[in-house]
Amino acid sequence: MLLPQAADSRLPLLDLRGGSPAALAGLVQPGDLVVAHPDWWRQVAALGMALPSDVVGVTSTAPCPDAVAQALQDGGLRLVQVYGSSETAGVGWRDRAGEPYRLFSYWRAVGGEVLERARAGGTPERHGLQDRLEWFGEAAFLPAGRIDHAVQVGGMNVFPAYVGEVLALHPDVLACQVRLMRADEGVRLKAFVVPRPGADDAAGLRVALGEWIGKRLTPPERPTAFSFGPKLPRGPGGKLADWIIDAWD
Template sequence: MPAAGSAPWWQPRAVLHRFVSDLVADELQRQRRGPLERPMPWPADLDLVRDLGVDSLELLALATALSEALHLHASGLEDWLLARRRLGDWVEIAEASLAQFSAALTFRTSGSSGLPKPCVHPLANLQQEVAHLATLFPQRRRVLCAVPGHHIYGFLFSVLLPAALGQPALEVVDLRGSTPAWLARGAQPGDLVIAHPDFWQAVARTVPRLPEDVVGVTSTAPCPDVVSEAVLHTGLARLVQVYGASETAGIGWRTSHTQPYALMPHWSFAEGQGALQRSLPDGTAQVFTLQDQLTHVGERAFTVGGRNDQAVQVGGINVFPARVRDVLCRHPAVADAAVRLMRPEEGARLKAFVVPRGDLDPDEVRRLVRSLVDGELATAERPKAISIGASLPRNAQGKLADWNI
């Protein structure tokens, strides 16, 4: 736990500014289903209406998202957001609210319908985890972060962890404005790099050599074995893989893909398929049922199998091929469709096989489908390869089969 008298997590203000900026950008991109024209980082005097083109409905959605995340309703200051337009004003309102209530935060994830769902976490629980994480990363001088601060992974590692490491001057560098190749010239001994598998794959491809004593962390999705092996050839001292979810926060960790995950000290196995018990700071315990299939390795370790809810990971985001298929099949030009994750040699996105209705031209159907997915689906859900055929691919037993793109 942070030492008594230590600064609250939202100070200095730059920490909260990054949190609010990341949340606003993410929510606005979700509303618009596409990238924003104004690149980050954003200054405090950025006007949400003038500079981002936010309309009244979007403003309400953004204010609701921030109020939910930081529990602004507990202080009664959430209505001030609708009366202000500057990003810096929203940061100040959040700061004033947190000074009155900061005991819990809400993070969002994707549910089985593809819609975000709220996951409430007491701050004490998050600090309990970070106290253990701090023991895994001693003598770090900077945190280099390629993930947003309002997601639970980014919050734990780029907001709470620097303070828990006991170095008040620990610098946090946002990597999202640079390509991973920047690490070749910008990384320094003692750095801790917080990223996701796609980022590490790009590091393996573009960084010839890292300085010594640079440690990496990966989470949000399983890191392919070939990526974890390749990134170590760049000179990375070690790559720590963290397993967890928005509902649970971190559960286990490992330093090699050849090893099982070790449970964090506050977790233990419970009875039931995929059930785990968490010992809470207040002395009570809570049981969670996971969406992943876990195989126990002794009393304190595990391996991870497939998901029970049929989600797949695209860019660290849970997406549901069945939902994407339902969207495709609603189009009048589509008679049937199949959606699945690309094979590793094909890419890391979804692909779709579409059966046109009637005698429609395949190129026209492909154009219509692309227009549909761009308008109806979030970026991670959009199939990037669309194949057209008279019938869905099936194997000799008549079951749906994979196809080449």
């Protein structure tokens, strides 16, 4: 994070990464700027703490759930959500839950998912985005789903399809599906596994799969909940469907 310097003095900067979000209430002062990621803000919202007036929060690296942003807003915090990626940095911002993002002034849209960035004294740079965007005029938009089917886990891009392929390589797995957990289930990946005939010990298979992915996937990629059944969940039209973790062994 870069902060401007006022005259010859440096702005005071506190690093809260090693502490609990609960400590924020005793540290923050009117006029402060607090920069964090959505999961950290989710914990702050769950505490329901009262913050001083004129405090601004910034969240980026992953989408901030509207319910979290609204809870913080109801508590008096102005939360600025920044949309972007590691390739583009910040593209747009908003400070109201559910409202469209506004493009930063140095970006302009040149196609549905292509943006052009102005460079001082240089040739503009074009960048393709990882999300489909729904546009509201020339400078306001809402993300409308990933193009590359990645999801955010712990601030990292992970690919459920790839994780499913790794799980399917296990000799006791006949088929599997991997998805991001529902909001009421958690913030990690979950997997539904159809065991091969003869692999009837769900508890043993759960342990074996944990060891399997522990050697082949990074921590954000590893599902933290496994469900087992005779066939993958499907909707009325036959398409793969979501499932509730607690409804399956």
